[in-house]
Amino acid sequence: xxxxxxxxxxxxxxxxxxxxxxxxxxxxxxxxxxxxxxxxxxxxxxxxxxxxxxxxxxxxxxxxxxxxxxxxxxxxxxxxxxxxxxxxxxxxxxxxxxxxxxxxxxxxxxxxxxxxxxxxxxxxxxxxxxxxxxxxxxxxxxxxxxxxxxxxxxxxxxxxxxxxxxxxxxxxxxxxxxxxxxxxxxxxxxxxxxxxxxxxxxxxxxxxxxxxxxxxxxxxxxxxxxxxxxxxxxxxxxxxxxxxxxxxxxxxxxxxxxxxxxxxxxxxxxxxxxxxxx
Numbered sequence: 001x002x003x004x005x006x007x008x009x010x011x012x013x014x015x016x017x018x019x020x021x022x023x024x025x026x027x028x029x030x031x032x033x034x035x036x037x038x039x040x041x042x043x044x045x046x047x048x049x050x051x052x053x054x055x056x057x058x059x060x061x062x063x064x065x066x067x068x069x070x071x072x073x074x075x076x077x078x079x080x081x082x083x084x085x086x087x088x089x090x091x092x093x094x095x096x097x098x099x100x101x102x103x104x105x106x107x108x109x110x111x112x113x114x115x116x117x118x119x120x121x122x123x124x125x126x127x128x129x130x131x132x133x134x135x136x137x138x139x140x141x142x143x144x145x146x147x148x149x150x151x152x153x154x155x156x157x158x159x160x161x162x163x164x165x166x167x168x169x170x171x172x173x174x175x176x177x178x179x180x181x182x183x184x185x186x187x188x189x190x191x192x193x194x195x196x197x198x199x200x201x202x203x204x205x206x207x208x209x210x211x212x213x214x215x216x217x218x219x220x221x222x223x224x225x226x227x228x229x230x231x232x233x234x235x236x237x238x239x240x241x242x243x244x245x246x247x248x249x250x251x252x253x254x255x256x257x258x259x260x261x262x263x264x265x266x267x268x269x270x271x272x273x274x275x276x277x278x
Contacts, residue, residue, distance in 0.1 A: 001247055003067045004160065004199040007045030008038065009060045010271040011240075011260070017067030019223070020247040022194040024186065026166075026202045026217055029227030034238045034262050034269055038227070039075075039162045039203050040089045041268030046160050047073045047101035055100050059267045070160040070198060073105045076151065078114040078144070078168045082107035085164075093268040106155075113147040114168070117176060144172055145185055152189065157196035165203040166217060179213065186220035193222075222246055227262075238262045240271070 005018035012018045019025055029035025049056040049069050063069070077085055085107050089098045111125040148169075152161065166182070173179045186202070193200050202221065206214055218224045223245025230239045240260040242249055252258075261273035 001066070002197070003064070004070055005046065005060075005063060005067050006038075006199075007042040007060065008269055008271065012067065013064060014255070014257070014271075014274070015242075015248045015251050017064030019199050019245075021068070021197045021199065023222040023246075024190045024193050024200045024202065024220075025245070026204060026221040026224045027227065028204050028206050028214065028218070028224055030229055031205060031207060033227040033229050034240065034264065035203055035205075035225075035227040036164075037092045037264050037269040038225070039164060039201055040092050041270075042160065042201060043073050043075050043105055043162050044089055044093055044098060044101040044268060046070055047104040048097060051104040052100040055097065059094075059097055071158040072155075072160075074108055074151075074155050074159055074161045075105055076108045076110060076148070076161065076163045078110050078164075078172075080109075080111075080164075082109050092264055094266045097267065108151055108155075110144065110147050110151070113144045114172060116143065118172070143176070144169065145177060145181060149185060152192075152200075156193065156198050156200060159198045160201070161198065162201045163203065165205065167203070167205045167208065170209070170213070183216045183220055186217065190220060190222055218243065223248060238264075 002021040003017040003019060004021050005012045027035040027038055045056065045060050046069060048059065075085060080088075086098060086102050086105075089102075115125045148163070155161065169182055170179060173182065189200065202217075204214075204217060224243040226241045226243055228239050228241070230237050238261070240262050241258075242252055256277040257274055258277055259275040260271045261275065263270055263272040
């Protein structure tokens with residue numbers, strides 16, 4: 001089975017080179033536990049692979065047999081300026097790495113569709129004043145979801161796409177669309193991605209979600225990576241658990257791996273230790 005690297009070398013090596021091509025993966029995390037850093041590292045490393053082969057070899061190493069790089073890298077944001085996404089990456093990765101990788105990362109800004117029916121002043125997110133008549137006549141409850149679907153249809157096949165974040169989409173649901181519409185969209189996305197052969201990463205902060213909503217998101221994805229804080233004595237550690245994930249969880253179960261301890265270093269998100277059943 002063809003695999004697309006997550007961009008986290010130690011994790012990729014343990015699961016056969018990366019995620020199965022055609023996967024939608026939910027990155028569900030507590031605040032600061034590493035899910036966002038995982039997204040940044042995944043986008044940056046896959047971008048670096050085509051922008052600077054020598055740099056990729058330095059920071060990542062060799063691709064595993066059977067692993068193929070995505071054709072392109074897309075990072076979708078609803079609330080951030082594209083330049084700020086790249087600047088945020090610098091907090092997790094070396095500046096030189098980010099500078100090289102950024103040339104091959106397309107940051108898609110969907111703030112226009114996200115904010116247009118909200119109380120947020122237009123000048124805060126729009127580069128120009130929109131047609132007031134057109135804005136006033138817009139009553140499509142699925143505006144932002146339709147924009148996401150259109151972007152993915154055009155740009156997801158064969159590519160790595162990071163969506164930052166599903167939490168933002170859920171926050172926009174009130175009065176605009178039924179949260180169930182998002183679940184339907186994600187289920188359809190999983191079906192389409194299987195044909196497209198790319199890799200979609202969905203970032204979600206678990207803290208504002210109830211168990212039922214989170215459960216629906218997990219059910220709609222092919223796999224879930226759960227990022228948590230673990231407290232032991234006076235210290236806290238970031239941990240990663242791979243939940244149900246076709247083509248990945250079985251490999252970890254064969255090795256009796258139950259949890260990863262993680263860290264953020266100069267190359268971004270990384271696995272520092274593996275916990276096994278003993």
